[in-house]
Amino acid sequence: MPVKVTDKTQRARDAMxxxxxxxxxxxxxxxxxxxxxxxxxxNYYRGxxxxxxxxxxxxITKTMPERGPTYWSVKVGxxxxxxxxxxxxxRNRFLRRRVRVQIWKPxxxxxxxxxxxxxxxxVLRIMQHSMGRA
Amino acid sequence: xxxxxxxTKHSLxxxxxxxxxxxxxxxxxxxxxxxxxxxxxxxxxYLDGERVYIWAPPEPASYPYLTLRLMRTGTPGFNGxxxxxxxxxxxxxxxxxxxxxxxxxxxxxxxxxxxxxxAAAGLVVGRQRTRQTVPRFTEPAxxxxxxxxxxxxxxxxxxxxxxxxx
Numbered sequence: 001m002p003v004k005v006t007d008k009t010q011r012a013r014d015a016m017x018x019x020x021x022x023x024x025x026x027x028x029x030x031x032x033x034x035x036x037x038x039x040x041x042x043n044y045y046r047g048x049x050x051x052x053x054x055x056x057x058x059x060i061t062k063t064m065p066e067r068g069p070t071y072w073s074v075k076v077g078x079x080x081x082x083x084x085x086x087x088x089x090x091r092n093r094f095l096r097r098r099v100r101v102q103i104w105k106p107x108x109x110x111x112x113x114x115x116x117x118x119x120x121x122x123v124l125r126i127m128q129h130s131m132g133r134a
Numbered sequence: 135x136x137x138x139x140x141x142t143k144h145s146l147x148x149x150x151x152x153x154x155x156x157x158x159x160x161x162x163x164x165x166x167x168x169x170x171x172x173x174x175x176x177x178x179x180y181l182d183g184e185r186v187y188i189w190a191p192p193e194p195a196s197y198p199y200l201t202l203r204l205m206r207t208g209t210p211g212f213n214g215x216x217x218x219x220x221x222x223x224x225x226x227x228x229x230x231x232x233x234x235x236x237x238x239x240x241x242x243x244x245x246x247x248x249x250x251x252x253a254a255a256g257l258v259v260g261r262q263r264t265r266q267t268v269p270r271f272t273e274p275a276x277x278x279x280x281x282x283x284x285x286x287x288x289x290x291x292x293x294x295x296x297x298x299x300x
Contacts, residue, residue, distance in 0.1 A: 081271075081272075082274075084269075085271050085274075085275045088224070088268055088281070088283060089190075089224070090271050090274075090275035090276070090279065091228070091275060091276040091279050092274050092275060092276070093273060093274050093275070093276055094274055097193050098190060098191065098193070098195065098226075100190070105205070106205075109205060109207050109220075112207065
């Protein structure tokens with residue numbers, strides 16, 4: 001009985017690339033939204049009448065997934081350096097003391113497991129769809 | 135209801151792992167007691183005393199100083215006995231000329247925490263770290279402040295969790 005063998009290696013590679021891109025993009029979108037949400041509820045200046053985090057919140061973006069030599073990466077961030085000052089802490093000239101309000105890192109730690117699971121779900125779904133399994 | 139057994143007035147001076155406060159005290163003590171490969175190379179010499187603080191220094195701060203911040207990043211499993219944690223260590227100096235001092239102090243911290251296996255009370259293991267010199271800030275931050283930040287991945291079997299198995 002003749003057996004027909006089809007090489008699907010290239011198809012699997014393409015599908016995997018597409019799946020990883022989509023998975024990273026989904027995870028980055030989720031993280032970006034979570035960081036934005038936290039910026040809405042926290043103010044850098046305690047008791048300040050104005051919302052000091054609004055400007056930062058509007059500038060939070062994510063990049064498209066990029067392929068490195070041995071890895072894939074995606075970035076979530078802002079162009080405003082002031083966010084880094086508050087995240088790491090700084091000695092504020094106006095308040096005359098060291099101040100720190102962490103927003104980014106706690107959000108990432110809190111979401112880490114969920115993001116891992118989300119990435120896995122997206123990759124699995126796309127691979128199943130591309131390789132012909134429902 | 136009685137108070138928790140392990141939270142005591144002198145928790146910070148009783149280094150152990152029976153509470154988070156004691157865990158901080160244990161890590162602080164490990165750093166201060168560590169002697170580098172060069173004899174008499176101790177953190178206290180760089181920090182001009184035992185200026186290692188939990189979370190933030192008292193104001194007004196004397197420079198340079200070190201801050202510790204522990205963040206639990208636990209993963210499920212291990213019957214709840216093991217914790218994964220990230221210990222963030224910041225060494226802050228002022229003015230800018232303290233940068234070599236700050237970097238050297240962090241070298242000692244690196245030596246201590248990347249090869250850490252402390253089984254004196256519970257078990258604390260540290261092997262990995264990321265480290266970066268913080269870029270120079272501008273207004274509203276004080277631009278004379280220099281800092282190095284490192285994050286150490288720790289694996290903990292603290293007595294506060296494992297003692298319930300005894």
